[in-house]
Amino acid sequence: MDIDLSPDDLAFQKAVETFLDDNAYKPGTDYFAWRLDWFAKAREKGGWDVPKWPTAFGGPGWSPTQHYIWQRATATRQTPMDLPFGPVMLAPMLMQYGTPEQQERFLPDIRARRVNWCQGYSEPGAGSDLANLKTRAELSADGSHYVVNGTKIWTTAAHMADWIFCLTRTSDTGRKQEGITFLLFPMKQAGVEVKPIITLGGAHTVNMVHITDVKVPVENRVGEEGKGWAVAKGLLQHERTGIAGISNSLVALERLKKRAASVTRPNGTLLDDPGFRTKIAELEIDLMATEYTELRSLAAASSGAAPGPESSILKLKGTDIQQRLQKLTMQAGGLFSAAWGGGKVGPSFAREGMSGYLSSRAYTIYGGASEVQKDVIAKNVLGIARSETRMNKRGDK
Amino acid sequence: MNFDLSEEQQLIVDSVRRFVDDNYDLEKRKKYTSSTRGFGDDNWRTMAELGWLGLPFGEADGGFGGNQIDVMLVMEQFGRGLVVEPYLPSVVLGGGAVRRGGSAALRSTIVPAIIDGSAQLALATMEDQSRFDLNDVLTRAGDDGDHWTLSGSKTMVINGGSATHLVVSCRTAGAQYDEAGITLLLVDATASGVEHRSFATVDGLQAAEITFNNVQVPRDNTLGEPGNGYALLHDVMLDGILAICAEAVGAMEMLYKDTIEYTQQRVQFDHPLSDFQVLQHRMVEMFMEYEQCKSMLLRATMEVAASGSGATRTVHALKALVGKQAIFVGENAVQLHGGMGMTEELRIGHYFKRLLVIDAMFGNADHHLYRFAA
Numbered sequence: 001m002d003i004d005l006s007p008d009d010l011a012f013q014k015a016v017e018t019f020l021d022d023n024a025y026k027p028g029t030d031y032f033a034w035r036l037d038w039f040a041k042a043r044e045k046g047g048w049d050v051p052k053w054p055t056a057f058g059g060p061g062w063s064p065t066q067h068y069i070w071q072r073a074t075a076t077r078q079t080p081m082d083l084p085f086g087p088v089m090l091a092p093m094l095m096q097y098g099t100p101e102q103q104e105r106f107l108p109d110i111r112a113r114r115v116n117w118c119q120g121y122s123e124p125g126a127g128s129d130l131a132n133l134k135t136r137a138e139l140s141a142d143g144s145h146y147v148v149n150g151t152k153i154w155t156t157a158a159h160m161a162d163w164i165f166c167l168t169r170t171s172d173t174g175r176k177q178e179g180i181t182f183l184l185f186p187m188k189q190a191g192v193e194v195k196p197i198i199t200l201g202g203a204h205t206v207n208m209v210h211i212t213d214v215k216v217p218v219e220n221r222v223g224e225e226g227k228g229w230a231v232a233k234g235l236l237q238h239e240r241t242g243i244a245g246i247s248n249s250l251v252a253l254e255r256l257k258k259r260a261a262s263v264t265r266p267n268g269t270l271l272d273d274p275g276f277r278t279k280i281a282e283l284e285i286d287l288m289a290t291e292y293t294e295l296r297s298l299a300a301a302s303s304g305a306a307p308g309p310e311s312s313i314l315k316l317k318g319t320d321i322q323q324r325l326q327k328l329t330m331q332a333g334g335l336f337s338a339a340w341g342g343g344k345v346g347p348s349f350a351r352e353g354m355s356g357y358l359s360s361r362a363y364t365i366y367g368g369a370s371e372v373q374k375d376v377i378a379k380n381v382l383g384i385a386r387s388e389t390r391m392n393k394r395g396d397k
Numbered sequence: 398m399n400f401d402l403s404e405e406q407q408l409i410v411d412s413v414r415r416f417v418d419d420n421y422d423l424e425k426r427k428k429y430t431s432s433t434r435g436f437g438d439d440n441w442r443t444m445a446e447l448g449w450l451g452l453p454f455g456e457a458d459g460g461f462g463g464n465q466i467d468v469m470l471v472m473e474q475f476g477r478g479l480v481v482e483p484y485l486p487s488v489v490l491g492g493g494a495v496r497r498g499g500s501a502a503l504r505s506t507i508v509p510a511i512i513d514g515s516a517q518l519a520l521a522t523m524e525d526q527s528r529f530d531l532n533d534v535l536t537r538a539g540d541d542g543d544h545w546t547l548s549g550s551k552t553m554v555i556n557g558g559s560a561t562h563l564v565v566s567c568r569t570a571g572a573q574y575d576e577a578g579i580t581l582l583l584v585d586a587t588a589s590g591v592e593h594r595s596f597a598t599v600d601g602l603q604a605a606e607i608t609f610n611n612v613q614v615p616r617d618n619t620l621g622e623p624g625n626g627y628a629l630l631h632d633v634m635l636d637g638i639l640a641i642c643a644e645a646v647g648a649m650e651m652l653y654k655d656t657i658e659y660t661q662q663r664v665q666f667d668h669p670l671s672d673f674q675v676l677q678h679r680m681v682e683m684f685m686e687y688e689q690c691k692s693m694l695l696r697a698t699m700e701v702a703a704s705g706s707g708a709t710r711t712v713h714a715l716k717a718l719v720g721k722q723a724i725f726v727g728e729n730a731v732q733l734h735g736g737m738g739m740t741e742e743l744r745i746g747h748y749f750k751r752l753l754v755i756d757a758m759f760g761n762a763d764h765h766l767y768r769f770a771a
Contacts, residue, residue: 122736125664127665127735127736128665128666128735129665129666129667132665132666153736154736197740197742198740198741199739199740199741200731200739200740200741200746200749200750206736263528264526265528266530266533266574275763275766275767276763330753330757331757331761331763334528334529334757334761335523335529335553335754335757335758336552336553337599337757338553338598338599338600338604338753338754338757338758339553339596339597339598339599339604340596340597340598340599342596342597343596343597343598343604343606344596345525345552345553345596345606346525346552346553354599354750354753354754355599357753358599358746358749358750358753361728361731361732361738361739362736362739364732365731365732365735365736365738365739366736369732369735370732371673371675371676374675
């Protein structure tokens with residue numbers, strides 16, 4: 001057990017930094033062309049475009065240390081915008097549950113970032129209780145396709161997505177977790193209607209998706225009919241690790257310090273203010289510990305196993321840290337944070353003060369609300385009954 | 398010891414509550430905030446007709462001779478309804494400065510106009526560098542005998558764009574941070590050399606950046622003694638803090654009650670969310686913090702009504718407590734509403750936004766905690 005980087009790791013770090021610096025975006029050039037080119041070049045490096053993919057599917061086969069080096073390096077440098085739905089979430093599920101034909105059909109476009117995906121999970125009646133989903137998929141008489149009807153909600157980036165991976169119900173018998181089927185279909189077709197939902201920060205990132213009589217060929221089903229819950233759950237584990245955002249928080253912490261130091265006070269700056277300083281220190285201490293919790297989780301996962309229930313700790317701690325960072329940024333801006341961006345008053349960081357803070361409140365809701373995460377830890381890690389079980393017993397009386 | 402409302406006070410509460418019920422919901426509020434002046438002109442007239450705009454002014458000036466307790470009752474109901482009309486800047490802040498510091502002659506012209514709603518005031522104290530410190534003043538006024546010549550700029554002036562008159566803190570002597578040498582002036586917003594730029598704030602209200610370029614202000618428009626404006630400003634600020642904390646308490650009440658209602662309706666895992674003990678306890682905490690804030694509001698308001706600036710320390714305690722717990726209640730209201738809490742569609746998000754702004758106004762919770770501890 002040691003924390004020194006080996007000569008090989010140092011060489012790797014240098015190579016990563018050189019790659020990122022050499023391929024940085026040049027202002028004024030075509031962003032989307034650069035984005036696709038960046039991923040192509042990262043691929044040529046030996047799977048750097050898909051760091052977490054197994055080597056059998058073209059991933060780099062990095063050690064935990066190398067993943068750590070990559071995360072830290074990419075957090076401090078500009079990399080192309082990349083939504084997790086295709087490469088981070090769906091791809092591992094296709095590798096585990098998909099047919100060779102499905103892998104061949106979908107993985108190359110995911111990898112090249114040619115096709116954008118969105119996640120059809122939550123519904124108006126199925127949030128924390130995801131298994132309660134009602135979107136129907138009826139198999140046609142000839143068995144060639146499903147007809148899908150229902151409504152999905154909180155669908156991030158649905159308005160920019162080409163395809164959706166969608167949880168549907170094919171049977172009402174048995175437990176709620178049974179009878180769920182995992183389907184893939186294109187977004188740009190009649191019967192798929194995307195309605196924006198504007199959130200408190202004023203942003204449009206999530207949507208309502210209405211699905212009406214959409215035909216989905218059976219070959220677009222991942223896993224067996226009625227067995228989609230296993231796929232859905234496996235995918236959520238991948239969603240929850242990525243959500244912690246430790247590397248980004250480390251960068252955001254330094255940014256917060258700089259911002260606080262730019263707010264002048266009669267005897268120095270806001271960073272010299274004992275109260276504000278103490279809050280930043282408390283945050284930094286939590287972040288230092290969480291950084292190592294993440295490293296331990298990375299090391300465990302390096303054996304090839306899927307991230308286990310301990311990834312729930314990372315989501316809880318990571319999102320709490322992100323929210324506190326946003327809160328302190330808002331507070332550093334003082335009353336200027338109350339002006340919407342168009343006000344153009346006060347320091348420029350304050351212009352996203354309250355809207356950034358408000359958006360951050362979703363971190364403890366999406367990808368499994370914090371209360372549900374704690375249930376998962378109680379049940380799967382501590383081995384104690386969760387309240388849901390008790391509830392059901394009480395309801396049975 | 399008596400926490401009961403008098404008959405008159407109960408009438409105020411009932412009539413404001415009725416006004417809020419009749420004139421406010423999310424749709425109507427949106428209509429008001431997106432209008433030119435950013436509030437309901439009809440509502441403003443109604444407030445004048447019902448006498449609310451004259452509540453804290455002396456009877457000699459045509460007011461009702463009410464005190465901070467009466468204003469608290471109004472503001473708490475305004476908080477429940479998320480009322481956007483500029484009662485705070487015009488009546489409590491600007492009006493409070495004129496009421497305390499204006500000469501009899503000045504009061505006789507401006508106070509009736511405030512009371513009938515034709516004049517609107519705004520308090521212009523904050524500057525780019527001043528953060529929460531009222532004594533940090535760079536805006537200057539030169540003494541030119543029968544008038545002052547005012548130059549400088551103010552920012553985040555609530556209602557600054559609609560105000561007909563501005564109460565401006567400026568330096569007539571001393572250095573940047575000196576309490577002595579600050580003077581309060583009542584400035585005609587249409588005077589030559591006054592320019593403003595309005596913008597929306599997170600809570601749906603409007604604020605402005607205002608510049609003064611050699612603005613001539615008649616000497617009669619001085620509020621209080623020249624150079625002694627800080628003490629006056631301090632008293633106005635106590636009233637302002639009491640008023641927005643009353644508003645916050647009203648908003649917190651709505652947040653915890655809406656949350657209870659929502660969790661009783663929302664079924665997940667085959668049970669209403671309100672069946673889950675972890676959520677029950679959270680709502681109990683929200684309720685407790687609301688009650689504690691209400692207690693502190695009553696304490697501070699009654700102390701200020703009785704002894705003015707002698708109760709400053711209690712007002713620091715109030716703002717520190719309300720700032721912290723209002724955000725606690727707001728955050729948990731959103732959390733317990735789940736994704737729905739994140740949308741513009743439900744009113745809880747709008748209460749939450751107003752509470753965030755209230756915490757940032759007149760010094761946030763940290764600022765007042767340090768002042769309290771000092």
